[in-house]
Amino acid sequence: MQKKGFGAFARKNMVAVFLVLLCLGFGLGTSNVFKTGDLRGIFSSSIFFSANNLVNLTTQMAINAVLSAGLTYVIILGGIDISVGSVAALAGVVAMLIAQQLPDVSTPVAVVILLGSAVLVGTVCGGFNGLMITRFGVVPMIATLAMLTIARGLSFVFSGGSSVFGVANVYNWLGGARFWSTADKPTGWIPVITLVVIAAVFVVHTLLSRTVFGRHIYATGSNRNVAHLSGINTKKIIFMGHIICAIMAALGGVLNASKLQNGQPAACDGYEMYAIAATVLGGTSLAGGRGSVGRAMFGVAIIAVINNGMNLMHINSYWQKVVIGAIILLAVILDMAQNRKKE
Secondary structure (H helix, E strand, C coil): CHHHHHHHHHCCCCHHHHHHHHHHHHHHHHCCCCHHCCCCCHHCCCCCCCCCHHHHHHCHHHHHHHHHHHHHHHHCCCCCCHHHHHHHHHHHHHHHHHHHHHCCCCCCHHHHHHHHHHHHHHHHHHHHHHHHHHCEEEEEEEEHHHHHHHHHHHHHHHHHCEEECCHHHHHHHHCCCCEECCCCCCCCCHHHHHHHHHHHHHHHHHHHHHHHHHHHHHHHHHCCCHHHHHCCCCCHHHHHHHHHHHHHHHHHHEEEEEHHCCCCCCCCCCCCHHHHHHHHCCCCCCCCCCHHHHHHHHHHHHHHHHHHHHHHHCHHHHHHHHHHHHHHHHHHHHHHHHHHHHC
């Protein structure tokens, strides 16, 4: 019974088990366990398990976390959004352009400006995607492909083709500040960007899992016609889902720009692939109707751990792309297998 129980648990929580195994593997690979033969030293001697690296790991996964959280909505709806990376870049450029014009502000005002820029850009871009899909019947892939090109082009137009820099230090607080300074870490241990991401992910997770709107998202993604016959305004749900996705993408771009203290028109290039991979790894079905923001975070963690661990082990960065690509393919194959079983 215990074996069956563990097997059922492992199958149900395969992503979490895989994440634990990955962490242990990189912990071993970056420790001196193989030299000493003492397995107890995996945590004390491992670079991967060092407090500094674990804290840095949270900042490395921050941008992908907010992008994946928003993308979960669209994929549950049975769609796809490949424009999130470009929307993030556009939001970062717009935020830094506004910051250039308002250098003498307090930290709270700077935070409001940055977050306001994310909401503004996200609402416009997400509204465009939602309108194209619900009003004009454009296929989600094509609609978001158009937005990918438009947003990236506008990023270069607004910035003049170069990075937007020279903003006041106060705009770096949201993405670069830290709390809880100690003698060992005078700059602080807890990154503000991590706290912001946790708060944002918690909000969209709660909205999806605990509200009527969230249930309408699942119903629309499961069967749009049945949902419509049940009295759900499916066009409105799809429209709002794309706005939430784009706002989260824009938030990621603003956090990235704040962290770097400049807006780069080429920022977040290819991030949509990492976000899609994390979302699908977390169990969100590409067929729609199934998924969770919370589980998507496991996918985000897996990708961050792989990149971080391979860097610590000095593995060529090109191989990281190969591994991530293989994981995306495996996740899609598993998702298709699960869908066939249900049929």
